[in-house]
Amino acid sequence: MSETSPQQGAESICPPVDLSGDAGWVPFDAPSLVGESLRFVSGEPDGNRFRVRYYRDSEQHLHARIWFGPETEGPPGHAHGGAVSAVMDEALGLAAWAAGYPIVVGNLNISFRTMLPLQKVVTVESRVVSAQGRKVMVHGRLFCGDAVYAEGECLCITLPGR
Numbered sequence: 001m002s003e004t005s006p007q008q009g010a011e012s013i014c015p016p017v018d019l020s021g022d023a024g025w026v027p028f029d030a031p032s033l034v035g036e037s038l039r040f041v042s043g044e045p046d047g048n049r050f051r052v053r054y055y056r057d058s059e060q061h062l063h064a065r066i067w068f069g070p071e072t073e074g075p076p077g078h079a080h081g082g083a084v085s086a087v088m089d090e091a092l093g094l095a096a097w098a099a100g101y102p103i104v105v106g107n108l109n110i111s112f113r114t115m116l117p118l119q120k121v122v123t124v125e126s127r128v129v130s131a132q133g134r135k136v137m138v139h140g141r142l143f144c145g146d147a148v149y150a151e152g153e154c155l156c157i158t159l160p161g162r
């Protein structure tokens with residue numbers, strides 16, 4: 001039996017993708033706000049899983065430009081629902097942090113509206129829609145052009161003492 005190298009069968013790294021923002025968006029430095037812990041989604045900006053860049057618009061709303069790579073596959077040729085959920089978890093939770101609320105996510109509801117083809121650049125837009133006591137509600141939508149792939153409602157709970 002011939003030996004196989006761990007490299008054999010590994011997918012090669014996909015070429016660069018354009019994650020630039022819309023006119024008027026300003027790059028948002030997530031690690032400077034929340035530290036380096038967001039590696040699950042944002043940790044490999046040149047890899048084959050997710051590639052993410054965050055921006056804020058002139059009204060300070062957070063936007064994410066995201067490429068779903070081949071390693072996010074669920075249904076053949078399309079993104080795994082957990083991959084979409086992970087992106088929404090990070091992007092909507094980060095939107096609360098960016099709005100000044102030190103939170104963790106307590107509840108996240110995702111509606112998967114359309115299957116998301118792999119190797120597509122999409123946008124997550126988010127809005128902090130309410131803040132009452134420790135509860136901060138953030139809504140978001142993952143889309144490209146007219147195609148909406150997922151919508152999310154994220155209940156964030158502020159952490160006392162932070």
Ligand SMILES: CCCCC/C=C\C/C=C\C/C=C\C/C=C\CCCC(=O)SCCNC(=O)CCNC(=O)[C@H](O)C(C)(C)COP(=O)(O)OP(=O)(O)OC[C@H]1O[C@@H](n2cnc3c(N)ncnc32)[C@H](O)[C@@H]1OP(=O)(O)O
Pocket residue numbers: 034035037038089090091093094097103104105106107133134135155157
């Ligand atoms: C990701 C690192 C997190 C570490 C945090 C530390 C430092 C933070 C630093 C950086 C963070 C960086 C980035 C953040 C951005 C994105 C990261 C992605 C987001 C995540 O991936 S984050 C991980 C997943 N997340 C969890 O791992 C949470 C596990 N969980 C808990 O840690 C507790 O469960 C907690 C704290 C949520 C609440 O616990 P608690 O004891 O402090 O407060 P309590 O239970 O009293 O709830 C107070 C009021 O919220 C209502 N409430 C609570 N939970 C609810 C629910 N599920 N549905 C409906 N209402 C709910 C109650 O009903 C009550 O409401 P009322 O006051 O009206 O009665």
